[in-house]
Amino acid sequence: MNKATFALTAIAAVTFAQNVSAFQKGDWVIRAGFASVVPDESSSNIVVGSDLGVNVGVESNTQLALNLAYFITDKVNVEVLAATPFKHDVNFGVSDPLGTGDQLGEVTHLPPTVTVNYFFADSASKFQPYVGAGLNYTLFFDEDFTSANQSAGLSDLSLDNSFGIAAQIGADYMFSDEWFLNGSIRWIDIDTEASFQLGGAAGSVDSIEIDPWVYSITIGYRF
Numbered sequence: 001m002n003k004a005t006f007a008l009t010a011i012a013a014v015t016f017a018q019n020v021s022a023f024q025k026g027d028w029v030i031r032a033g034f035a036s037v038v039p040d041e042s043s044s045n046i047v048v049g050s051d052l053g054v055n056v057g058v059e060s061n062t063q064l065a066l067n068l069a070y071f072i073t074d075k076v077n078v079e080v081l082a083a084t085p086f087k088h089d090v091n092f093g094v095s096d097p098l099g100t101g102d103q104l105g106e107v108t109h110l111p112p113t114v115t116v117n118y119f120f121a122d123s124a125s126k127f128q129p130y131v132g133a134g135l136n137y138t139l140f141f142d143e144d145f146t147s148a149n150q151s152a153g154l155s156d157l158s159l160d161n162s163f164g165i166a167a168q169i170g171a172d173y174m175f176s177d178e179w180f181l182n183g184s185i186r187w188i189d190i191d192t193e194a195s196f197q198l199g200g201a202a203g204s205v206d207s208i209e210i211d212p213w214v215y216s217i218t219i220g221y222r223f
Contacts, residue, residue, distance in 0.1 A: 021177060022123040023222065027071040031182050033218030035065035037086050037111070039210045043093065048203035055093035056104060056194075058210055061086045065216050074123070079132065081113040081186075087142075105145040107159055111138045111188060111214075113166045128180075129171040136188045138162040145196075153199035159208070164189030178222050186214040 023029070039058040046052045063086050069079035087108045115134030121127060140159035170184030190210040196203045 022121065022125060022128055022174070023071050023074065023077070023119065023172075024123075025071050025073050027077075027222050029069040029071070029077070029220055029222050031065075031067050031069075031218035031220040033065055033182070033216060034062055035083055035214055035216035036060060036062040037088075037212045037214050039088070039212045041211065042209050043205055044207040046203065046205055048198045048201055056205055056208065057091045057093050058107075058208075059089040059091065061088050065218060067218070069117070075119045077117050077119075079115050079117055079134075081111070081115070083110070085110050085141075101146065101148055103146050104149060105143065105154075105157055107140055107144075107157075108142040109138050109140045109159075111136055111190070113137075113186070113188060115166060115168055115186075117168070117170075126174040127171060128174065130169070132168045132170075134166050136162070136164050136166040136190065138164075138188075138190050138192075140192065143194075154196060154203075156197045157194065158196070159192045159194050162190045162192050162210075164191060172220060180220045180222070182216075182218045182220050184214075184216050184218075186216070188212055188214060 038060045041058045043055040045055050063084045065083045067079055067081045069077040071077040085108045087106055089106050090104045091102050092104055113134060113136040115132035117130045117132035119128050119130045139161050143157040143159055145154045145157055166186060166188045168184050168186040170182060172180045172182045174180045192208050194205040194208060
């Protein structure tokens with residue numbers, strides 16, 4: 001590489017570095033990508049008149065993710081997490097008491113979450129790590145038993161909506177003043193109860209702690 005080429009390369013690198021700045025008060029940020037909800041679940045046993053001695057488990061699911069954030073200072077933003085609805089298989093925890101297969105049914109939910117995030121890095125860094133905490137409200141809908149369980153007499157599955165705390169760690173890497181890559185890990189407190197009917201008898205699962213880890217990778221744009 002000759003001196004002229006080296007000088008031009010150095011100037012271009014410096015210019016690019018100068019054109020990339022960290023977030024500032026008043027910035028709006030939108031991110032889109034994928035999020036995977038991985039439950040760290042536990043539950044009480046299924047009760048229909050008496051304790052059946054079997055609990056339930058909830059499987060993972062991945063969906064499109066979207067979040068919007070506004071910087072109230074250079075270091076702090078308020079972020080709203082949204083996504084396409086997550087759909088989870090619900091399984092018998094250990095054994096199938098009805099002889100209908102391991103899967104009990106499936107539920108769909110939306111987990112809108114608001115967090116306040118604090119950014120650590122200075123304004124010259126392209127790498128912008130942060131931590132955050134906030135609140136979540138999870139709405140459950142389209143709760144259904146499998147056809148085999150419906151044939152066995154199960155019906156009217158319903159899960160209560162949940163309100164709880166949320167926490168996250170994440171980081172943005174700036175490619176330019178506008179575009180960046182984001183990765184984050186969230187923990188969300190989601191606790192619910194289930195009710196249903198079995199051959200006309202009322203049944204319930206009084207405590208289902210889903211408490212998922214949410215892993216997301218997104219592309220972001222600042223405006």
